[in-house]
Amino acid sequence: MHNLTINGERLWQTITQTAAFGAGPDGGIRRLTLSPEDKKVRDWLREQCEAIGCSLKVDTVGNMFATRPGTREHALPIAMGSHLDTQPTGGKFDGILGVLAGLEVLRTLHxxxxxxxxxVMLINWTNEEGARFAPAMLGSGAHAGVFDQAFVDSRLDTDGVSFAEAIETIGYRGETPLGETSLAAMFELHIEQGPVLEREDIEIGVVTGVQAMRWYDLVITGQEAHAGSTPMDMRCDALADAAAIVLGAQDIARKLGGMATTGQLSINSPSRNVIPGTLTLSLDLRHVTDGGLDSLEIEVTDLIRKQCGKRAHLQTVWISPAVHFDVDCIETVRCAAERLGTSRRDIVSGAGHDSVHVSRIAPTTMIFIPCKDGLSHNPAESARKEHCVLGAQVLLESIILHQSSAGI
Amino acid sequence: MHNLTINGERLWQTITQTAAFGAGPDGGIRRLTLSPEDKKVRDWLREQCEAIGCSLKVDTVGNMFATRPGTREHALPIAMGSHLDTQPTGGKFDGILGVLAGLEVLRTLHxxxxxxxxxVMLINWTNEEGARFAPAMLGSGAHAGVFDQAFVDSRLDTDGVSFAEAIETIGYRGETPLGETSLAAMFELHIEQGPVLEREDIEIGVVTGVQAMRWYDLVITGQEAHAGSTPMDMRCDALADAAAIVLGAQDIARKLGGMATTGQLSINSPSRNVIPGTLTLSLDLRHVTDGGLDSLEIEVTDLIRKQCGKRAHLQTVWISPAVHFDVDCIETVRCAAERLGTSRRDIVSGAGHDSVHVSRIAPTTMIFIPCKDGLSHNPAESARKEHCVLGAQVLLESIILHQSSAGI
Known part of the structure; x- marks a missing residue:
C-alpha cells in the first residue's frame, strides 16, 4: 500500500491558470485546435512536464506524450490524459481536466x-472536439490507425486553412511516427457531460463503454400550399409529418431503453402563411448495444414509412458501433474507487471520446465525475472542486493499482 | 334580358399577352409593384381602356380607375378589378385575371x-401582394382610409427604396385624391388559391366573406443538453414541446372547423447532437367566424400552457377579423351563376384580398374560379381557360344584374 495523495489545491490552481488560455468575457473558453491559444497551453504543459523530469515526444499530428520512466526495462507505459482543445464556446473542464489530473498524478509521484x-505517461490528443477540423477525435484516431497522415493534413477549417498549415504555424509537428507509442493501458478522466451522476448524487462513474450511435438526415416532401385556403383534410404538411416522427422516435427510444434526438430541423422557404412543403431534419439514435440500436433503427424506419410513405428520404450519415472498454481496466477503476470509499456506479458514455479510438489498440477505460446540470460545450460548464480532486485521486489510485495487473 | 357574351379567345389572348410583362424562364411572373414591368403592364392597360372610350383616373398611390360612362346622371359606378402586381415568383392568374376579365367586360359592352x-368601372389596386412594400393590400387600404398617404409613401423595399420614390420613378403618382372615387358596388374575380373548387369539381365560388385570422410567434425555452449523455427522462427538449403543440393545434382546429398552420420553425443554434434549447415558431389560426377563432385561440393557448408552463412565450403579431361581404352583391353573383347554369357553391376566402378593404366603404363581393392543385404564388400556378372565360361571363352577368338592385 502507498500513501500517495494528490495535491487538490495545486490541481485546482492549474485549472484556474489554464483557463486563461482562450478565456472569454463570459467565463467560457475558446481554444480551438492548433490556434495561438492552443500553442500557449501546449507550451505550458511541456514546461510543467519537463520541470518534473518527464521526457516529451510529439508525433506528426501533434499528439503530445510526456513520460515518467518506470523501473522495469521494456515495460509499456500506463497512460493518462485527454485533450486541451475546446469548442468555440467551451468551458474549463471538458478535456483539459483529464490532462491536468494526469499532470497532478505525475507531480505527486515526483x-x-x-x-x-x-x-507513467501523460497524453494530450490533438483536435478531439472537431470544432476547427472535422472529424472529431482526429489525433487519437490517427494514433490508432483510423486516419492516415494525408487525411489529417488535408482537413480544412472554415477559413480554408489546412491542418498541415496550422500545425506548422504553431510548430507542433513532431517527429514521432504515428502509432509508434504503444501503451499498456489508458485511463481518461473526464466530466460526465450528462446529468446522471449529479442527479443520483454519485461521485465517480466507472465507464464501461460508449453507446452505439447512428446519425441520419431525413428529407420529407409534402406540398406547399396556402395556409388560409387549404382545408385541414386537403393538406400534405411536411412539418406535421416531422412532428409526428420526432415524437414517435422518442417514444420508441424510451420503450427500447435508447435515445432519439432531433437537433436540427429546417423548413425550405419557410413562410408564416404557407404550409411547409419540404423540410430536412437530423436524427441521432443511440443505444448501449449494437443490437438495441438495430431494433431502434428498424422501428423508427417503420414509423417514417408509415407516416410518409415514399415522401420521406432517410440517409445514414454516420455510424459508430458500441464500444466496450477493457474489463481489467474497468475492474482497476472499480477497485480504486472502492479503496477510496467513494460512491460509484457503472455508466456508459453517451458522448464520443479519444478513448474510443485508443481502445482499439490498447486496454482502455474512462473515469467520469459529475458536472453541473450535465452541461458541457458551454461557458456555464462547471464541476465541483472536490469532484475534480476525487477524480484525480481515483486516477492516481488506478495507475498504481494497474501496475500489478498490467502485462509487462 | 341581354345576350351579351364575352369573347373567351380575346380574354385568353390578353392573359397570354400580359404574361410577357415580367416573364421568367420557368413560366412564372415577377412583376413587383411599381417596377419597370409593373409600369409596362399599367401602360398597356391604360391604352386598352382608352381605346374603347374609357376615361382613366389615377389616384395618389397609383390605383387606376377606368370608367365607362352610364346613362343615369350621378349614378355611382359599379366596379370590377383586382391587381396587376405579383409575388417575386408568381403566376399568370393571381390578381391579373380579375383585371383582364374586367377589361373583357368593358370591351364586350363597348x-x-x-x-x-x-x-362601369375597372380598377387596378396598387401593391396587393405586399411582396415589394409591406403591408399587403396597400393601395386598396389607402383608398378605404385604412392607411394614409404619408404611411404609404414611407414604405421601403428591401433595397431601401421608398414607395414615394418608386411611384415617381415610373410616373404613376396620379392626381385623384385618395378615396375620392365612390362605388355603388365592387365585384372581384380571382382564382381560389385553394383546392376546394377543383376537388369538388365546381366551376364558380360565390365568396361570402374572408376568414378571421390571427398570427402569433411562440418562443419555447427548454434546456440545451448533450444528445448522447442526457437520458430521455432528464430532458427538457424544446423541439419535442413544439412538435406536440404543432400537432395539438391542428387537432383542435379540425375539431372546431378552423385552421392551424405552422409555416416557420427555427431552432436557435441547432446542432445534430444537441437537444434543442430554444426555438421560435409561427402559428396561423383561422376560422370563418370571430367567435370560432376565439374558441380556437383559447384551446390552443391552453394546450401551450399545459405543455410548457412558463417556458413558452406567445405573442400576437397580427389580427384580422372575419369579413362578411355584402348580401346583395353575394345574391347578385348567385343569380348570375344560376342564369348561366354553372355549378357553384358558397365559399369563404382563406386568403386576404383587396376586397377586404373595399368592403369597408362599398358593397363588395368576390367570384372564385378553380385553380390547378390549389396552387398560387408559384410559377406552376394555373387555371383552365374555360374557367377563366366562365368567371368573366359571371362577372359580366353580375354587373348587368346589379344595375337593377344598386341604389342610384
Missing part, C-alpha cells in the same frame, strides 16, 4: 519520489 | 354598344 515498474 | 345606367 514529489514522493515514488517509483513505478511501468513508465 | 362592342355591343350596350348602355348601362351606372357607369
Amino acid at each position: 514529489d514522493a519520489g515514488y517509483e513505478t515498474e511501468h513508465p | 362592342d355591343a354598344g350596350y348602355e348601362t345606367e351606372h357607369p
